[in-house]
Amino acid sequence: AAVELAPGLILQRGYLDGPARWRLAADLAACLAAAPPYRPPMPRTGRPFSVAMTNCGALGWVSDITGYRYQAHHPETGAPWPAIPPLALEAWDALSGYPAPPEACLVNLYAADARMGLHQDRDEAALDAPVLSLSLGASAVFRYGGLTRGDPTRSIQLHAGDALIMGGPARLIHHGIDRILTRPPDLLGGSEPVPGFPTPDGRCNLTLRRVTQPR
Ligand code: MD3
Ligand code: FE
Numbered sequence: 001a002a003v004e005l006a007p008g009l010i011l012q013r014g015y016l017d018g019p020a021r022w023r024l025a026a027d028l029a030a031c032l033a034a035a036p037p038y039r040p041p042m043p044r045t046g047r048p049f050s051v052a053m054t055n056c057g058a059l060g061w062v063s064d065i066t067g068y069r070y071q072a073h074h075p076e077t078g079a080p081w082p083a084i085p086p087l088a089l090e091a092w093d094a095l096s097g098y099p100a101p102p103e104a105c106l107v108n109l110y111a112a113d114a115r116m117g118l119h120q121d122r123d124e125a126a127l128d129a130p131v132l133s134l135s136l137g138a139s140a141v142f143r144y145g146g147l148t149r150g151d152p153t154r155s156i157q158l159h160a161g162d163a164l165i166m167g168g169p170a171r172l173i174h175h176g177i178d179r180i181l182t183r184p185p186d187l188l189g190g191s192e193p194v195p196g197f198p199t200p201d202g203r204c205n206l207t208l209r210r211v212t213q214p215r
Contacts (some may be wrong), residue, residue, distance in 0.1 A: 005156065007212055008130075008170030009144065013093065015163035020087060027085035028107065028136075028204065029197065031056045034082040035074050037109050037198060043067045050114040051061050051177075052198070054083045058106040061123065068123045070104060070211050076150050084208070091134060092208050095165050098129045100214035110140065110203040118143065118153070118176040120211075121166075129210035130167030136160050138203040139181040145174040157181065158205075177205075 003011045016024065032054060039048035040063040055061060059070040060081045073080055084105045092102050107117070121131060135158045142164075145153035155178065158164065166173070180203050197204060 003048055005154070006144065006170055006173070008166065008168035009169075010165045011154075011156070011171065012163040012165075014159070015091070015162040016087075016136075016160045018161075022086045022162055024085055024134070025136055025197070025204075025208075027087065030204075031082045031085065032106065032198070035060075035079065036077065038076050040075070041065055049116075050108040051116055052111075052114075053110075054107045055081045056088075056107065057081055057103055059104045061104060061106045061209075067158070070123065070141065088134060088206055091163060092132055095131055095163055096130050096208070097167070098159055098210060100129075100210060102132070102208040103211045104207075104209045106207045106208070106209070107185045108205045109198060110138070110177065110205070111199045112138075112180050112182050114177075114199060114202075115179060116177040118145065118149065120172050120174055121207075122172060124209055124211045126210040126213050127171055128213075130165050130171065132208040133164040133166070134206045134208075135162045136201075136204040136206075137165075137197065138169075138201060140203050140205075141178040141181065143176050143178050147172055147174075 016105040037052040037054045046065045062075050139159045141155050142158045143153050143155045145151045
């Protein structure tokens with residue numbers, strides 16, 4: 001069932017069932033072999049993100065000391081990004097309501113101690129398109145606020161199989177990942193390991209995005 005957490009911010013709890021998660025994880029393992037995860041340097045400081053990243057699709061989101069951008073090649077290997085897994089494309093078709101396919105699928109890999117600070121996603125020209133997030137592996141505490149940094153925030157847990165759609169008035173809200181919930185005996189949250197992933201008890205999040213305006 002779909003829950004609207006805020007205008008334009010829609011959570012589909014358990015959208016991917018177990019078999020779908022395993023199929024997606026297997027396809028992602030092949031993506032990671034073709035496009036190894038790396039920790040991008042942050043603009044200005046060059047300090048690496050705690051989250052490891054890679055991409056699939058025609059364009060990938062990258063960061064370096066000069067800034068953020070989308071580009072067609074892996075910054076470390078120079079290879080083109082692998083194709084977006086079919087199951088992720090199916091989820092986009094079912095959930096985005098957008099009349100063109102996604103161009104980018106950013107793959108974020110969180111070890112137990114990785115975090116993502118509160119930020120906005122605004123490196124895409126197609127801000128009319130939603131961003132679709134799919135979660136695998138360990139659960140996480142997701143925080144979201146408003147259009148202005150300093151607006152009040154709320155937190156929810158994201159679990160394996162959850163789909164989150166950020167569109168319309170939610171497209172530019174501030175959001176981040178406060179913490180990864182490790183497996184039991186941590187009573188705060190459950191998780192399931194992602195087979196074949198670099199961090200066996202980590203979390204993986206895919207964000208599907210339209211970058212350029214379709215013509
Ligand atoms: C709300 N990723 O890749 S997914 C990101 O779990 C990012 O890895 C987080 O923030 C993660 O940029 C959060 C949920 C999410 C993704 C994109 C959004 C929420 C969003 C874009 C606009 C508003
Ligand atoms: Fe984001």
